[in-house]
Amino acid sequence: MILVTRLDGKEYYINPHQIESIETRPDTTLLMLSGKYVVVREAAADVIDRIVAYRRRIGGFGNEE
16 A cells, blocks of 8 residues: 555555556546546655555565566
8 A cells, every 4th residue: 555645644554556547637636447537636656656666565576587
């Protein structure tokens, strides 16, 4: 799980495996596999960095290297 911040300032954790795409519209918008959109305060690059760190922490890159 990665920590993200809603536009109202509330922090919560989201499962990065459920993110289908990330867009900047100008706010960072995560499109989830469920079809739901989640708008967050973090820049897209920061969300991607958190996903990479999470996957490294759980060993998610073992099959990809």
